[in-house]
Amino acid sequence: MESEKHWTQYDSALAFEASSDWPRAVEKWRECVNKTLGQTEECRAQCEVASQYLPEHQEVSVEGMFEKAAALSLSLLSCQQSCVAQVATRAGRISAQEDFLPTLLEHLHIAQFKAGDLRGAVQTLRTLLLFYPSDKDSLSNLELYTETLGGDTGLQGTQPLQDIAQYVSRSLLEKKLLFFGKENLNFDFTDPDLWTPEEVVPEQLRDAWRAEKELLNEKLKEEENVLEMDDSGFYAGGPVRQVGVTIAMDDHTLNGTNRVVLDGVLDQKECDTVLRLATAAASAGDGYRGRRSPHTPHEKFEGLTVLRAVKLTQDGMVNQSDAKLLLEMGDTVRTLLSSYFRSPSDLYFSYTHLVCRSAITGNQKGRLDLSHPVHVDNCLLEPETRQCWREPPALTHRDLSAVLYLNDDFEGGELFFTDRDAKTVTARVKPTCGRLVGFSSGPVNPHGVTAVTAGRRCALALWFTKEKHHRDMEREEAEALWAADGMTVKKEGEVKEEGEGGAAARARSGRSGGQASRSPGRGVVTGGKDEL
Numbered sequence: 001m002e003s004e005k006h007w008t009q010y011d012s013a014l015a016f017e018a019s020s021d022w023p024r025a026v027e028k029w030r031e032c033v034n035k036t037l038g039q040t041e042e043c044r045a046q047c048e049v050a051s052q053y054l055p056e057h058q059e060v061s062v063e064g065m066f067e068k069a070a071a072l073s074l075s076l077l078s079c080q081q082s083c084v085a086q087v088a089t090r091a092g093r094i095s096a097q098e099d100f101l102p103t104l105l106e107h108l109h110i111a112q113f114k115a116g117d118l119r120g121a122v123q124t125l126r127t128l129l130l131f132y133p134s135d136k137d138s139l140s141n142l143e144l145y146t147e148t149l150g151g152d153t154g155l156q157g158t159q160p161l162q163d164i165a166q167y168v169s170r171s172l173l174e175k176k177l178l179f180f181g182k183e184n185l186n187f188d189f190t191d192p193d194l195w196t197p198e199e200v201v202p203e204q205l206r207d208a209w210r211a212e213k214e215l216l217n218e219k220l221k222e223e224e225n226v227l228e229m230d231d232s233g234f235y236a237g238g239p240v241r242q243v244g245v246t247i248a249m250d251d252h253t254l255n256g257t258n259r260v261v262l263d264g265v266l267d268q269k270e271c272d273t274v275l276r277l278a279t280a281a282a283s284a285g286d287g288y289r290g291r292r293s294p295h296t297p298h299e300k301f302e303g304l305t306v307l308r309a310v311k312l313t314q315d316g317m318v319n320q321s322d323a324k325l326l327l328e329m330g331d332t333v334r335t336l337l338s339s340y341f342r343s344p345s346d347l348y349f350s351y352t353h354l355v356c357r358s359a360i361t362g363n364q365k366g367r368l369d370l371s372h373p374v375h376v377d378n379c380l381l382e383p384e385t386r387q388c389w390r391e392p393p394a395l396t397h398r399d400l401s402a403v404l405y406l407n408d409d410f411e412g413g414e415l416f417f418t419d420r421d422a423k424t425v426t427a428r429v430k431p432t433c434g435r436l437v438g439f440s441s442g443p444v445n446p447h448g449v450t451a452v453t454a455g456r457r458c459a460l461a462l463w464f465t466k467e468k469h470h471r472d473m474e475r476e477e478a479e480a481l482w483a484a485d486g487m488t489v490k491k492e493g494e495v496k497e498e499g500e501g502g503a504a505a506r507a508r509s510g511r512s513g514g515q516a517s518r519s520p521g522r523g524v525v526t527g528g529k530d531e532l
């Protein structure tokens, strides 16, 4: 049981990290580091005990004595080196967690930084640099930490953790001896570490050593991919029952997890109606709560919320049936995605937003920026560490994202998914009328939009949450206003509004009950707004 202590610390450190409880995460990572070191020492001591019982040979020559002595000490060292892997292997598992101690230090310095313990973070990072002295990410992090600390001269003297410094130099010495034995005495040795510098390996053994290391690195990557598993509870591949709607791309063709592209969700007439709404709203003034969100100075950004659309109908600026279509499209999207992603629980609207991005003419040459930088919808992506922090200002309650495209008469404006590094593009989607992209809002789905260099790109963006208390109050307010106006939102199966008979209406006919069938007359609710 005792030997499992560091895994207990490891798991609780991860849990504190996930809930952004940084001080406690620091405490647990530190304990985990110490326990890991303690376990390693214990394991090494066992090697010494075991080596005393090596079978004795009878009469040997002096030459043979040397060889025997060398073989004995090399076996002892090899056993001690293998403790790295032993300590990094969970009970019941076959393989070790590669690069274990450096990984712990990586977690620790990030937690220390997040908890505001910059001095601690610098010390841990310096310790990590003992393993990987020229690692670019660590060096730039060190720069960031020291800059953040300003002119704190005391920092210069921050030393790496003493016991780990000793651990590293002892390990290097042992590796040198073991590699010597491998080269000259035919001694079998497999290096358990990824951080071993090339200089330690005799030239003749380097090629084989590199190949071995490559294999270990691949394994590490595989482990990272396992981390890319989505814990959202969604499971892509459920049925799409609406007539006329087809699956254009799935997880496989989109090269990821819980992503889908559906075509035929709207027909041209419906797209035109919503585009008209966008134009009317834009000409009625600033689109989005008096706020523009210019991700880039080369584009104009206009938005319209469902509530604002309903309010505009009251002022006579917008057709009632057009505003209603906006509300109902949301229902269609929810039905489609809830079924396709086999949602384990009810999905509530978290936010609905009609967004148009227009290229500013004469200002497009040589643009290198994006219309929407790479991000994850429900956490803060940190590409350097490949982590995604589920904490404000990220809208952490968002579970499922959807973008329903309305037009294609513009240049650029492709949606793309990336790896967690925010650089490696894994899939691209070209917007077109009636195309719906759905994906789980978490770290498996970083995405961005390429620059819109000509024309206006409009899309209806929607987010859904599994948490009822995070449902969109604006949407409820819109429905209440509608009801107060005598324009109750129709129930399933009711007569169609004139001018509305396209794909959305067809799609809705497959739906049973839901948001649109709530009774009118409830009070107007405000507050609890979501946002972009």
Ligand SMILES: O=C(O)CCC(=O)C(=O)O
Pocket (backbone or CB within 6 Å): 372, 377, 403, 414, 415, 447, 448, 449, 459, 461
């Ligand atoms: O418009 C798109 O294609 C994506 C927009 C997006 O990612 C967002 O608003 O979070």
Ligand SMILES: [Fe+2]
Pocket (backbone or CB within 6 Å): 375, 376, 377, 401, 447
């Ligand atoms: Fe997004």
